[in-house]
Amino acid sequence: MLEKEVTILLSKILTQQGTKGNNLNYIDIIQEEEIPVLCVNKAAQKKRLMPFKTLFDNNNDFWHMSGSWEYYLTEEGYNKLKSKLLEKRPDWNVQKKPEEKKEKAAEPAAGVKMEMGFGSEYKTYAEMTAKEKIECLNNDKNRLNEILLSKTKDNAVVTEVLVDTTKDAAMINHATIEEAINLADDEAKKLTQDLVDSTQEMVKSSAQLISENVFSNELMNTLVEKSNGTIIQHMTRVYLNGIAFLSYYNNLVSTSSAIQRLRISFATKYRTFYHKLLPHMNLDDIVLERVFYRGMRAIPPELYFKWAVGFLIHDIGKAGAVEYHEGEALYDRKIVIDHVKQGYKSIMTKTNYPMEASLMTGYHHEYYGDVDGYGYFRAYLQQYKKANPDAKQDYCITYELEPILDYQALAYFPAKVLEIIDVYDSVTDPLRTYRKALSSEEALNMMKEQFVEKQAKIDAILFDIFSTFIREKNKQGLKQSA
Numbered sequence: 001m002l003e004k005e006v007t008i009l010l011s012k013i014l015t016q017q018g019t020k021g022n023n024l025n026y027i028d029i030i031q032e033e034e035i036p037v038l039c040v041n042k043a044a045q046k047k048r049l050m051p052f053k054t055l056f057d058n059n060n061d062f063w064h065m066s067g068s069w070e071y072y073l074t075e076e077g078y079n080k081l082k083s084k085l086l087e088k089r090p091d092w093n094v095q096k097k098p099e100e101k102k103e104k105a106a107e108p109a110a111g112v113k114m115e116m117g118f119g120s121e122y123k124t125y126a127e128m129t130a131k132e133k134i135e136c137l138n139n140d141k142n143r144l145n146e147i148l149l150s151k152t153k154d155n156a157v158v159t160e161v162l163v164d165t166t167k168d169a170a171m172i173n174h175a176t177i178e179e180a181i182n183l184a185d186d187e188a189k190k191l192t193q194d195l196v197d198s199t200q201e202m203v204k205s206s207a208q209l210i211s212e213n214v215f216s217n218e219l220m221n222t223l224v225e226k227s228n229g230t231i232i233q234h235m236t237r238v239y240l241n242g243i244a245f246l247s248y249y250n251n252l253v254s255t256s257s258a259i260q261r262l263r264i265s266f267a268t269k270y271r272t273f274y275h276k277l278l279p280h281m282n283l284d285d286i287v288l289e290r291v292f293y294r295g296m297r298a299i300p301p302e303l304y305f306k307w308a309v310g311f312l313i314h315d316i317g318k319a320g321a322v323e324y325h326e327g328e329a330l331y332d333r334k335i336v337i338d339h340v341k342q343g344y345k346s347i348m349t350k351t352n353y354p355m356e357a358s359l360m361t362g363y364h365h366e367y368y369g370d371v372d373g374y375g376y377f378r379a380y381l382q383q384y385k386k387a388n389p390d391a392k393q394d395y396c397i398t399y400e401l402e403p404i405l406d407y408q409a410l411a412y413f414p415a416k417v418l419e420i421i422d423v424y425d426s427v428t429d430p431l432r433t434y435r436k437a438l439s440s441e442e443a444l445n446m447m448k449e450q451f452v453e454k455q456a457k458i459d460a461i462l463f464d465i466f467s468t469f470i471r472e473k474n475k476q477g478l479k480q481s482a
Contacts, residue, residue, distance in 0.1 A: 007072035010063040038072040125171040133172045137198035140165035144205035170235045180350045188350035210243045242311030248469045254298045273460045293398040307414040310360030316343045337374045363415035367457035416459045
């Protein structure tokens with residue numbers, strides 16, 4: 001329908017004649033009249049009409065952004081703009097219509113290899129035999145153990161090994177589960193058993209290397225340089241950040257008076273937030289022990305390593321062709337929700353990964369039941385409430401499985417941590433093509449305003465701890481580069 005339509009480049013329409021500025025009169029009319037924008041990605045052969053306001057709110061100069069997307073008005077849209085301008089102000093000098101061109105079906109540029117979400121290297125991993133995949137993971141574990149034994153202080157060496165081994169594990173897991181998903185459950189679990197065992201052993205070695213002392217900005221920079229698939233970059237960053245945060249959290253609650261300070265400040269700083277989540281309870285009864293089932297405490301090793309696996313495989317159900325993270329023009333909520341369902345089902349039914357890791361994949365977009373959230377737990381909880389209308393959840397977060405499976409708590413601790421890290425990574429992604437990446441401080445401020453104060457999506461206490469973690473990590477990175 002749109003392939004033969006006459007289109008006009010939006011940047012030519014909105015650039016003020018004779019200046020480098022934007023024509024605010026035109027922008028106002030386009031928003032008022034809800035004139036849509038035609039978004040075209042020639043490399044991906046995709047195009048979609050989107051509301052101007054949606055794109056403008058994300059970036060008020062989006063039509064000048066470099067990247068894979070181009071933005072146009074259709075001839076109908078341009079004529080409507082011109083008509084409304086003259087109708088409102090006949091004395092305005094309406095800009096001459098820019099040169100028109102026929103928008104043909106998009107074709108990949110000559111010699112340019114299109115990258116899928118997992119990058120061009122993914123094919124190599126997918127073509128490995130089962131034996132080769134396990135050998136790769138075992139070799140990675142040995143590399144990690146060699147670094148541990150050498151006790152090297154060279155961050156560049158540690159960074160190289162962590163990035164490489166994490167990428168290998170994510171690629172191999174995705175490739176193997178894609179193969180297993182077409183098999184019967186028992187057969188699939190047999191196929192993936194060695195994968196599960198080898199991945200868990202590699203994660204134990206990897207986790208020992210990651211701490212706030214070695215997890216510097218150098219690691220993120222190396223990751224960007226070495227990976228060309230947006231999904232695999234995200235999975236790797238979330239994994240590394242997730243383990244580093246768990247280490248930081250454990251050190252904080254084990255070696256300081258952090259919990260006592262939280263108790264002291266709880267009434268003035270957090271009680272109102274949690275009362276929104278537990279409205280059936282008396283305000284004075286909402287204390288720190290009501291937020292964390294059985295109290296706030298350090299994470300034992302057996303849970304720490306299971307959760308580390310969950311960080312690694314959290315997006316394992318995401319298809320390589322899914323590009324919704326690349327911009328509003330490709331956002332499809334059904335696809336977004338489906339990746340959570342695919343990941344949860346495939347890990348639960350096709351592998352023997354621990355349930356703790358499986359629940360993280362299915363529960364990490366719940367947002368405390370907010371309408372913007374999605375996942376399995378909210379559906380299960382609604383069914384439970386329907387069958388048990390008098391039942392109430394008296395706790396916000398649980399470390400253990402039983403209280404979440406028995407509907408005593410609203411959320412699972414590692415899933416709430418994963419929510420925070422997932423959002424933070426998305427908005428600070430250095431390779432975003434449709435919107436400027438936020439700085440660490442901009443991201444933290446936005447998340448606090450939009451995800452804590454405006455709507456109770458992420459957890460307030462865990463977010464404050466995460467904010468301190470990021471700020472301390474950034475200070476450390478500055479010292480290392482000085």
